[in-house]
Amino acid sequence: MLDEIDFEFDTATFDELRETLEKVAKKYPDYAKKELKKEGYELEIKEYSDYVQPNTALESGDLDANYFQHKPYLDDFNKQKKTHLVSAGTIHYEPFGIFPGKTKTLKALKNGATVAVPNDTTNEARALLLLQDQGLIKLKDGAGLTATKKDIVENKKDLAIKEIEAAQIPRSLKDVDIAVVNGNYALEAGLKVNNDALATEDADSIGAKTYGNIVAVKKGNEKTDATKALIKALKSDTVKKYINDKYDGAVVPLF
Numbered sequence: 620m621l622d623e624i625d626f627e628f629d630t631a632t633f634d635e636l637r638e639t640l641e642k643v644a645k646k647y648p649d650y651a652k653k654e655l656k657k658e659g660y661e662l663e664i665k666e667y668s669d670y671v672q673p674n675t676a677l678e679s680g681d682l683d684a685n686y687f688q689h690k691p692y693l694d695d696f697n698k699q700k701k702t703h704l705v706s707a708g709t710i711h712y713e714p715f716g717i718f719p720g721k722t723k724t725l726k727a728l729k730n731g732a733t734v735a736v737p738n739d740t741t742n743e744a745r746a747l748l749l750l751q752d753q754g755l756i757k758l759k760d761g762a763g764l765t766a767t768k769k770d771i772v773e774n775k776k777d778l779a780i781k782e783i784e785a786a787q788i789p790r791s792l793k794d795v796d797i798a799v800v801n802g803n804y805a806l807e808a809g810l811k812v813n814n815d816a817l818a819t820e821d822a823d824s825i826g827a828k829t830y831g832n833i834v835a836v837k838k839g840n841e842k843t844d845a846t847k848a849l850i851k852a853l854k855s856d857t858v859k860k861y862i863n864d865k866y867d868g869a870v871v872p873l874f
Contacts, residue, residue, distance in 0.1 A: 650861050654852035660845060662852075677837060678702040684849055686710065689830045703838040708850040709831040709873050711862060713802030715745050716816030717753065718789075722796035725753060725817050734778050735798035736768075737785035743767055745826040746799035747780075753818050756780075764829060802869045812868030822871060831873045 652662045665682065667673045673685040674696050688696075690706055697704055720735070722728050734755075736746035744766040750756050757773035758766050768780040783791055788798050789808035797817065805812055812819055820826050834853065836846050852858070854874040862872050 650858045651849070651852040651855070654855045654857060655848055658848040658851065660848050662849075674700070674702060674704060674835070677704055677835060680837070683840070683845060684834050684836050686832065686834045686853070688833065688835065690833055691829065693833065693835055704835050705838045705841050706833040707836045707841045707846050708854070709833050710853050711870050711872050712820075712822070712827045712831040713806075713869060714812065714820040714822075714827065714871055715742075715749050715799055715801060716805055716810075716812050716819045716868075717749060718792060718798050718800050718805070718810055718816055720792040720795040720797055725755070725797070728755070728776060728778070728796060730776050732776065732778055732796035733781055733794075735781045735783050735788050735791050735795045737788065737799070737801065738782035739785065740765060740767065741830075742785050742801060743782065745820065745830075747771070748824065748826060749799055749818065749820050750778075752821070752824070764825060802871075806866065806869040810869075814867070816868070819868065822873060827871075827873065 652664075655662045665676075667676075667687075670688070670692070673682070673687055674693075676682045677685050678700075684707065690709075693704055693706065696702060717725070720733075722732060734750065736750075737743050741764060744762070744764045747756065747758060747762075747766045747768065747770070748764075751758050755774075755776065755778060756771050758770045759772045762770040768782070771780070781795060783798075785801050786804055788800050789804055789810060792798055800808070800810065802812060805816075810816070834846075834850060836843075840846055854872075859872045859874065862870050
């Protein structure tokens, strides 16, 4: 007889995922189901449309695991709601990419070129760190994931950093020289990260490591046989191949 795991895979993530990743949400567990059966478990999938119920259900024991959030959100939720949830493993992230607008290569950027970045703190910081990795700007030491354009200490090309609401950036490409776009919004706009991006956020970057999507469980359950089987299934070659084939760089496995 197969043991049953109640697993929640939400259709959106705190700052990162939006409606376009609903397809991801519905497919990952489908592929994981097959892998889990090999381990003797039946995966029951429940979907939610908000960011609170998945964690309260996990805390109460109505779920065995959920998969919709990154660690900073989980930590803040625990602090605010007095819950006792932990990460059992990190599965994927959506890399930021630099996409061409009026200027088609980074080398061709002229002095005073306009660069669009998201206007919220977390996403702007990741965008600026990516620009720094490409040698376009330099941020003050320690700026990290709280960086804003005020933290730029070197800008040799006098690039004009234009802050725009993240979801609107793909539509603004025609009006700027280059833009840094969240992976989920790139996917929504039909941009192919592997083919269209001039540069992308590396899997070893601070952004990827911090904002990777995790499987969360109740504290004390992170090493149970069921949890280990679930993580093994989500990190299987089958799931990895699906992610890589389907999302063309907009979603990247962290395993």
